[in-house]
Amino acid sequence: MCATDPQAQYFQEKISGNFNGGAAPITVWSAPAGSYFSGTFQVFNSAASPATVTATTDSTPAGALSAAPGNTASQSVNQPTEFTITAAAGDSGTYCIILYKKVLA
Amino acid sequence: MKQRARPNLCPASSPPESCSCIYPRNKEPFFPVPPSQPEVITDEISGTIQQPSDGRPVQYWRWLDRENLPAASLTITSQCLSVMDVYVDTTGNGQSDMLVFTISQYGQSRSATLPCIAALEIVCSGHTELCSGRYGLSIHYIKR
Numbered sequence: 001m002c003a004t005d006p007q008a009q010y011f012q013e014k015i016s017g018n019f020n021g022g023a024a025p026i027t028v029w030s031a032p033a034g035s036y037f038s039g040t041f042q043v044f045n046s047a048a049s050p051a052t053v054t055a056t057t058d059s060t061p062a063g064a065l066s067a068a069p070g071n072t073a074s075q076s077v078n079q080p081t082e083f084t085i086t087a088a089a090g091d092s093g094t095y096c097i098i099l100y101k102k103v104l105a
Numbered sequence: 106m107k108q109r110a111r112p113n114l115c116p117a118s119s120p121p122e123s124c125s126c127i128y129p130r131n132k133e134p135f136f137p138v139p140p141s142q143p144e145v146i147t148d149e150i151s152g153t154i155q156q157p158s159d160g161r162p163v164q165y166w167r168w169l170d171r172e173n174l175p176a177a178s179l180t181i182t183s184q185c186l187s188v189m190d191v192y193v194d195t196t197g198n199g200q201s202d203m204l205v206f207t208i209s210q211y212g213q214s215r216s217a218t219l220p221c222i223a224a225l226e227i228v229c230s231g232h233t234e235l236c237s238g239r240y241g242l243s244i245h246y247i248k249r
Contacts (some may be wrong), residue, residue, distance in 0.1 A: 011147065011245070013178055013245075014243075017180050017182055017216060020213050028216060030218070033153070034219075
């Protein structure tokens with residue numbers, strides 16, 4: 001018996017963008033619950049940034065990332081619904097998200 | 106010169122008696138073929154945002170088939186100092202009345218994933234210069 005569901009289709013989606021630090025955390029991506037079964041979240045903090053950037057993922061379990069200036073941090077989580085970046089004024093960089101969805105026939 | 110007798114070969118189409126179950130081969134497949142899966146189509150759409158910062162909506166993308174709305178991931182990047190309000194139509198009724206997010210910083214991107222989308226509109230305000238940026242849509246729908 002096969003371990004995988006022959007009727008299911010899987011597809012991958014990639015999202016990327018920029019962030020600029022400010023007073024408040026920025027939710028750079030959100031989705032309804034159950035949209036994706038897994039995701040890899042990556043944040044790159046520019047070498048010109050004065051401080052470390054942190055990020056959190058609403059997922060199961062919750063994800064947490066921290067990237068010093070010039071570094072990239074990434075984490076894979078299950079059931080993601082939101083990705084929020086906290087960066088101080090003057091910090092900047094990019095985020096990249098890879099999401100995995102299962103579509104049943 | 107003595108000629109050798111030709112062996113009594115059967116025609117190719119006649120099966121050997123002991124192998125009648127597999128020869129000739131049936132045209133029907135031996136194992137049942139599973140029903141075909143619905144095909145998920147993915148489209149990548151992107152473009153430039155340029156509009157006055159006058160508080161009026163500008164539509165950048167629209168889906169015409171109300172019966173088969175796609176799911177989508179949407180990313181907007183601001184390249185101006187205006188406040189950008191991003192609205193979508195999630196029902197196909199022609200009203201882009203759902204505010205997805207607001208971007209107020211130059212260079213900032215924001216993304217959202219939506220189960221249904223029919224149109225994308227952007228309203229710029231708060232600055233006298235031209236509002237500019239980029240949008241990207243990744244839409245998924247079932248082929249009908």
